[in-house]
Amino acid sequence: MEQLDALLGLKNSISKNETPKLLANENTNSGVEKLSEAKFVAFAESPKPFNLDENTKFIKLETSEPFTLRSIYFAWLLRDSSIADYIQQCSEYGIRNLTFLERTDLISWLEGSAESEHVVGLETKETGKAEVPTREHKVGEKSEQVKWLQDNSRVVSNHNTILHGAKPTNFLSLRKDVLDYIHMNKSSHGSAAEDADRSAKRRNRDPIILLSPSASSLLTMHNVKKFLEEGIFVPPLEAAQAAGGGRGSGLVTVNHKSSKSNLGTMRFIVVDNTENFKPDYWNRVVCVFTTGQAWQFRDYKWSEPHQLFHHVKGFLVQYIGDAPHPATRDWNVEGVFVERVRRHTDREVVSQLWDKLERWVENRWPLLNGGRR
Known part of the structure; x- marks a missing residue:
């Protein structure tokens, strides 16, 4: 034989x-x-x-x-x-x-x-x-x-x-956008109108991250910037109290210095609803944080979870010690586990999250500007 x-x-x-x-x-x-x-x-x-x-x-x-x-x-x-x-x-x-x-x-x-x-x-x-x-x-x-x-x-x-998913997708267009973004930052400033125009153009192609508006979400508009930028998790209630309460800002920008030299510093737009979304905005959504509740996707371009997480990277933030949510098994969603009290592991957790998101973006994402998915 x-x-x-x-x-x-x-x-x-x-x-x-x-x-x-x-x-x-x-x-x-x-x-x-x-x-x-x-x-x-x-x-x-x-x-x-x-x-x-x-x-x-x-x-x-x-x-x-x-x-x-x-x-x-x-x-x-x-x-x-x-x-x-x-x-x-x-x-x-x-x-x-x-x-x-x-x-x-x-x-x-x-x-x-x-x-x-x-x-x-x-x-x-x-x-x-x-x-x-x-x-x-x-x-x-x-x-x-x-x-x-x-x-x-x-x-x-x-x-x-x-x-x-069906196939890996080259992500050269985002690299080009990011390099253009870096070039514009380094170039000398023109008039105030030109600066405003450049800023608007950058915002119009920045990748988008969606959060869940659920009250049970551990990642909110109050604490997302500190978490993703500084690697520090502030419990949502504590973060809301520090900000004076309310729902928080309708839009947050997060800057991330990539570990890949060719990507440089990237800027992401973070929102927790899609009320003001234009159709082409969906071409820029790279990541969705969920609590495992399907109602979150009701007004999304892809309202069915398996379809949604074929097109975007999915994360679900939980406390260490809690049983993994079924969504991390049934959907294409990865668990992100943070300590309830001790903060010494936060930076490593966030670093791993960014590594996973960057790999997803590079290997699977189509054109941000007018791309088809």
């Missing part, structure tokens, strides 16, 4: 509803129950077991670094867990975790999806032995692959593909 690739062995076992056998060593009689006790895994179609710590052909796109079979199998075993629970258990067992999108893509592929941009150089019976492409080769071919997929693919209506 010809030895299969480890990824194909796992995928075939899943398709046939067969449970792989965990082994303490290469001896097929040394079965164990826990993944933490196992060194090898055996699939029914494979003549010999696979080392769980060997690299697979499922890679991280940013670095082309492969994930081990242990990471892949653990992600599959915890496929029904929330992303927060999954990451926590990865930390407990010392297993490298996949990001939300990587895990979603992996599960979709293991469950039968024909394509995954994370799987490279996989040998199949149909294609023969495939060469593992270098990162330069992969990037060079990516546009042709995406074009072919767009022309020849159809939407598969399963839970995971709806959450994951």
Whole structure:
């Protein structure tokens, strides 16, 4: 029997509803129950077991670094867990975790999806032995692959593909806008009218972040600027009292210095309602913070949660110790966990939030100015 690739062995076992056998060593009689006790895994179609710590052909796109079979199998075993629970258990067992999108893509592929941009150089019976492409080769071919997929693919209506989305999208237009924005800041000032005109143009293309107007929201118009700019979470009631009460400003600007040198300092517009939205404003919405209540989206361009979080990045802010909200499992929404009293972890939490939003923006977002989604 010809030895299969480890990824194909796992995928075939899943398709046939067969449970792989965990082994303490290469001896097929040394079965164990826990993944933490196992060194090898055996699939029914494979003549010999696979080392769980060997690299697979499922890679991280940013670095082309492969994930081990242990990471892949653990992600599959915890496929029904929330992303927060999954990451926590990865930390407990010392297993490298996949990001939300990587895990979603992996599960979709293991469950039968024909394509995954994370799987490279996989040998199949149909294609023969495939060469593992270098990162330069992969990037060079990516546009042709995406074009072919767009022309020849159809939407598969399963839970995971709806959450994951159809394809990655280049975000070069936002980079251009940001560089123009930086250039305008550095250029000498003209007349007051010219300065006002430049300011209006910048506002008209700044990315937009939407907050939930729910009374239960931990992130409000009173505390969002301090949270996103300074990395300090002020409980909403305390922030409202400090501001003199009321609903707060109808619009807040948040400046963020990107960790990516080519993006520089970006400015975001934050609002908690869409009453004054023009149709083209939706092309600029990059992120929605939710409390998990679907009524928040009633007047949105995309009122159905799964559709909405296919188009925008979703976050849900909770206190550490609270059970993960079902929305972080059922929708394409990531949990953001803050301490109730101690503030020493806030800056790290916000830094991770920005990293996730930047990756989303770069990898998946279409044109802000007149783009189509």
